[in-house]
Amino acid sequence: MFPLYMRIISTGTVCTYARYSCVCLPCPCKQVDYIQRRGYKKKWAKNEGSKPHTVHALNHMEAFYKPVFKERWPSIRISLLTTSKYCALLNNYNSENEKVEKYLTDLGTYNVMEKAKLARAKYLEKENQQIVTEQSSLPLESLIDFPKRLPHSEVDENDDVNDDDEDVKEEIQPVVGKNTSLYDFIPTKRVYTDKELLQQHIARVATFDDSLLEVPVKVIQEQVPELPEDLKFFVYPKGDISKFPNPKMKHGNLLGYYMMDAASLLPVIALDLQENDSVLDLCAAPGGKTLAMLQTLKTENLTCIDESWSRLSRLKDISKWYIGETPSSMSVSKTDGKLLEDPFYNKVLVDVPCNTDRHVLISEDNNLFKPGRMEERLELPTEQMELLVAGIKSCKPGGTVVYSTCTLSPAQNDGVVHAAMDHLWKETDIDTVVIDISYLRPIFKDIFTFFPKTKYGQLVLPTLSSNFGPMYICKIKRIR
């Protein structure tokens, strides 16, 4: 009867007005629920819908990782986008760890370290390794020729150059050449937009070109170290996707095992902890690798530092559930690792923040590829290099530093190692060499897939049947 005018309010209710002759009288709003349009509708949208951050991350990897890994890239890509696999790290601090071990074995898993020890023995037999004595820096120094540093310029007190002497006349040579006047117009060849400049910067940061760096990095071989006797971790066989049940306290007073990526244990194994070592764990939180180091039972002096309180609290929770309390041999502190300089430690683990390739492809939460974190992402390689340099500075001469990341990015792996060496050579008197840890490949070839074309360290590639990693490990020895 009366024409109705419908006004749609953004909250999702429909308000009806009835018009009586020429007067508009609002009727009480009839609340009619309707499904509010969500998401992007092309014909009404002003701007094209934004892609999820995970898609940005994937596009980034397609652009920068695919040319590096080539025919391996499809396998890596699908593995990163599929559920990852876990191992169960046995908790030696549990009073009934033997029962836990049996329980894990009954699930159909096996202890990787047992197989690795056999593989190590076979590998040594095959290679017929010569023992290289590992002594102090002095004998090794004599074997290695380090590139000569440029002499530092020093201020000389007797230097007369800076004297203000008006009698000294300088000979001014005439400038010869074209276009020397500042008033000459030189047209620009190309103007880059902000976006293009940003893209160039991203490309520079994401790629590793060792030809641009000046110092040659030495890589030496050492005797294959013994595997940690007490470190045990269990995995399901290749192709088996069974999951570990959540650890409970049915065996003993502490949790029986800790679930983590098996590839994360390789840095701890490479570190080769010995009794009486003083160990520094830079960027310790959330604490998986710290717990693994504690499981070797060779951590009489362990220092854990991290920049973030919230992450350190997770580390403390882990010690509470697995050790019972923070052990007296372990100290935890909130410190910026980049500021460390004093060489107090024999062994240093530098597990730096990185792209976290798995996380950025799966989770939108706090994704590194969101626009608000772009600056942080672009500064990552610099931060990583500074942390590694600090770790090396904190290491005593003769000690070792293990650098690890969980990304496939060559710029954040070999690139950072090389940049750190370059920095140390130019700015300090510290000499370092990279230790060849390719022995990890034949020892763990049944469980991990390694990328054969890394320059300094070893890189674990994720594959579908063995979906661990990615993990990059590089071992550096400080000579002096």
Next chain:
Amino acid sequence: MSLFCGRRLVLQAIISPLLRHRFNPITLCADHPSPRNYLQYFSRLILQRSCHSETQLEESKRKWTTEFVDSALEKIRSEDKTFYSVSLKEVMKKLQCLSSANISADQIANLMKESPHFLKGKNMEPILKVLQDQGFEGSGIYEILLSFGRITDEDPTELSALLVFLRSIYRTDRKFTRVVTTHPEVLSLIPAKINARVNTLQDLFKSDDVLELTIMSPHIIFEDMETIQEKFDYVFHTMGISQRQMMYSNMFNYSLLHIQTRHVFLERAGFYKKIKKEKGEINSNPLLQDILGLSDKVFAKKFGKMTEQDYKTFAKYFAQEVETYME
């Protein structure tokens, strides 16, 4: 006029004089030509010509000695006690029927081993007669009995009507024979149901394509329509593939999970991307028949140089994801 009727007239015109001349002393129905009789004449002619001697023809019948059949029957009874309801005499009679339908001795032995259910059927002789009337002989009947032994329980009249109906749909012998021999379970349906299914499929495909589809994937006729719709929706909407590709891929022969697993595998490995035609994107996706039809080993190697174990592991992960999503 259907092709079959035309062929009958040709046979009458060309062969009957020959057959009357050649087989008059042997045949009983030379004075009453009918399609069945001509087919019988033809089959005997071919059999005679294929046998190197008369004795070979006799040998194929001689194999069915009482002792042999008894021992075979005992073996069947040891596995399934319901076969005690079938007597040795009945079995001998049925095997003779099969022999006269030009099924070889080896094929009959294989039938008894793989699909002995036909022995229990009450209507074996009339069913065989109906099949022969429709032009099935030898290996055609063997294929039908191997896959669908319970056909001997069907009503011969209804079966005859159904076969005539199927002939009217498929028109050519090749298509008709292919549908019936590859999926003889279609013979358990009624014409009305087949008609209804064909009409429903015409909502998704063109009329000509529907028939072609039922030849390539005959079980589309008796599969649950909801399942067919799910597969169609996934391939059409999610994968963005047209009906033309669906025709050549036999996609309805595979389960929805298989289709999804293969598609998601390719998508995550970077080999598949849904094309937006309005944006002018070029389709570089692999063909649906390659996506679905290749074996696991070849598929994994072709798309990403992965191993069969990798693919099977992915299939397990994906099945788990689907299960979790459904919950």
